[in-house]
Amino acid sequence: MAVLQIATRPFADQRPGTSGLRKKVRVFQQPHYLENFVQSIFNAIPDRAGKTLVLGGDGRFYNREAIQTILRMASANNWGKVIVGRGGFFSTPAVSAVIRARMAHGGIILSASHNAGGPDHDFGIKYNTANGGPASEKITEAIWSASKSLQSYRILDDADIDIDTDGTSILGEMQIEICDPVAEYARLMEHIFDFDALRRLLQGPFRMRFDALHAITGPYAHKIFEACLGAPAGTVVNGTPRTDFGGGHPDPNLVYAKSLADHLFAENAPDFGAASDGDGDRNMILGRQFFVTPSDSLAVLAAHATVIPAYRQGLKGIARSMPTSQAVDVVAEALGVAHYETPTGWKFFGNLLDAGKITFCGEESFGTGSDHIREKDGLWAVLAWLSVIAHTERSVADIVTQHWQRFGRHYYTRHDYEELPAEIGEQIMRSITAQLPILSGHTLAGRSILTADDFAYTDPIDGSISTHQGLRLLFTDGARLIFRLSGTGTEGATLRIYHEHLEKDPRRQRQDPQRALHDLIQIGRDLTRIETLTGRKTPTVIT
Numbered sequence: 001m002a003v004l005q006i007a008t009r010p011f012a013d014q015r016p017g018t019s020g021l022r023k024k025v026r027v028f029q030q031p032h033y034l035e036n037f038v039q040s041i042f043n044a045i046p047d048r049a050g051k052t053l054v055l056g057g058d059g060r061f062y063n064r065e066a067i068q069t070i071l072r073m074a075s076a077n078n079w080g081k082v083i084v085g086r087g088g089f090f091s092t093p094a095v096s097a098v099i100r101a102r103m104a105h106g107g108i109i110l111s112a113s114h115n116a117g118g119p120d121h122d123f124g125i126k127y128n129t130a131n132g133g134p135a136s137e138k139i140t141e142a143i144w145s146a147s148k149s150l151q152s153y154r155i156l157d158d159a160d161i162d163i164d165t166d167g168t169s170i171l172g173e174m175q176i177e178i179c180d181p182v183a184e185y186a187r188l189m190e191h192i193f194d195f196d197a198l199r200r201l202l203q204g205p206f207r208m209r210f211d212a213l214h215a216i217t218g219p220y221a222h223k224i225f226e227a228c229l230g231a232p233a234g235t236v237v238n239g240t241p242r243t244d245f246g247g248g249h250p251d252p253n254l255v256y257a258k259s260l261a262d263h264l265f266a267e268n269a270p271d272f273g274a275a276s277d278g279d280g281d282r283n284m285i286l287g288r289q290f291f292v293t294p295s296d297s298l299a300v301l302a303a304h305a306t307v308i309p310a311y312r313q314g315l316k317g318i319a320r321s322m323p324t325s326q327a328v329d330v331v332a333e334a335l336g337v338a339h340y341e342t343p344t345g346w347k348f349f350g351n352l353l354d355a356g357k358i359t360f361c362g363e364e365s366f367g368t369g370s371d372h373i374r375e376k377d378g379l380w381a382v383l384a385w386l387s388v389i390a391h392t393e394r395s396v397a398d399i400v401t402q403h404w405q406r407f408g409r410h411y412y413t414r415h416d417y418e419e420l421p422a423e424i425g426e427q428i429m430r431s432i433t434a435q436l437p438i439l440s441g442h443t444l445a446g447r448s449i450l451t452a453d454d455f456a457y458t459d460p461i462d463g464s465i466s467t468h469q470g471l472r473l474l475f476t477d478g479a480r481l482i483f484r485l486s487g488t489g490t491e492g493a494t495l496r497i498y499h500e501h502l503e504k505d506p507r508r509q510r511q512d513p514q515r516a517l518h519d520l521i522q523i524g525r526d527l528t529r530i531e532t533l534t535g536r537k538t539p540t541v542i543t
């Protein structure tokens with residue numbers, strides 16, 4: 001089998017975003033496009049020879065083709081071994097778990113997460129390092145820089161490999177191991193949680209519905225909830241991954257997981273509902289007629305962490321991304337542990353987790369996780385909620401409303417304006433940036449601004465600095481208004497506006513967040529001049 005050295009020319013658009021490189025499938029299908037990016041990853045990992053790589057994806061369109069290419073390139077680039085999930089499947093948290101359990105050097109995840117899949121939609125590729133987490137900015141910038149000067153890539157001249165049968169084989173000089181994508185992950189969950197307590201809950205009158213949205217968590221959820229924990233068959237719906245996710249957006253929120261929300265808000269609703277995203281790292285938690293805001297979910301889980309065996313000793317510290325509400329900070333203070341505020345994206349939690357500074361972390365974008373791996377973890381969050389329910393014997397609604405009574409309610413909402421013309425997105429951010437100096441000390445709609453800034457983060461472990469991570473208006477009463485452009489979209493610009501306000505009075509904690517945050521929402525619309533500039537009267541998605 002010959003190693004081919006194929007001449008190529010750089011593509012100008014291969015800079016990884018918040019979570020790897022995400023593009024339309026047809027962009028990836030251009031000759032050499034995928035190969036160039038994979039070679040750029042390998043070039044940024046110079047010590048790869050003889051090492052082990054984990055490989056898999058969420059099963060979206062182009063997953064299987066990409067796996068074949070990557071395997072042949074991995075062999076030609078001297079990797080020692082590649083561990084592939086059977087059928088090319090691995091959820092993002094499972095890749096993280098397998099990298100750690102098998103002490104692999106890194107992993108490649110093929111996914112565009114919650115973005116739609118299919119020939120006309122999105123594909124993505126991301127590199128994770130030996131700790132199981134997304135590559136740091138230093139590495140992603142090295143990948144980008146390699147992509148800009150790439151002249152050739154190495155690939156084995158060989159036929160396709162069988163990725164559907166468990167076992168090991170040899171490709172060139174490299175070993176390939178095809179394994180069950182679920183087993184290692186399920187073992188880890190069993191280690192963290194009290195499966196006997198969860199069995200008692202799920203085999204009793206308690207009813208849950210888990211919607212896998214035709215994405216990767218289906219096989220994991222069938223195995224864990226139904227096979228291991230004994231929940232009745234039918235608990236998991238839409239549990240077979242499809243290359244186009246059944247035509248929907250595999251995004252667990254009230255808009256894209258509407259059918260699940262409808263079930264939970266119906267007359268005979270089950271006690272508990274949950275969904276995950278395309279690659280299995282996000283989660284949405286619902287109770288009967290009750291939606292749990294992700295920022296609250298993190299805070300509630302932190303407050304109850306010790307009911308879970310793996311966290312019985314308590315939490316070392318907690319981190320949240322900057323736009324995530326401050327609800328968890330209040331819990332950390334009550335627990336007497338440190339809390340950290342990082343930029344958006346899981347890669348920023350890695351150093352804090354590795355250094356043992358934090359045990360839990362989360363993002364407002366339906367991401368929750370712990371130090372068990374280095375990715376957010378959808379099914380872990382569901383199991384954590386079930387553990388709290390089993391222990392407290394209370395409903396989701398009671399758990400959350402009691403949390404608010406004790407810690408205050410951080411009303412929270414994010415408004416997304418998707419697919420804006422890229423230059424309008426930039427213009428809005430530039431114009432608010434220019435106003436920051438005069439906004440400090442200013443009063444808007446009766447609220448005075450304490451600070452207005454462009455968020456920058458200094459990593460407390462390695463001292464690296466990340467700038468331009470979102471524009472913040474911090475009000476004197478603790479309210480916040482934040483503006484960011486998405487780093488995961490594949491079409492135009494997505495503007496995200498995050499609104500937050502703390503209400504300590506229990507008598508005022510039962511409002512609709514859109515009402516309670518009405519004045520902040522108006523300030524956001526005025527400052528961005530969104531309607532004037534784009535004609536948009538309402539956001540594309542409200543979460």
Ligand code: VG1
Binds near residue numbers: 321364
């Ligand atoms: C979004 C979320 C961010 C999350 C990222 C990856 O990024 O806001 O919190 O970490 O997606 O999640 P952005 O740059 O579009 O705001 V996933 O499940 O897409 O890997």
Ligand code: CO
Binds near residue numbers: 092114278279280282
């Ligand atoms: Co995801």
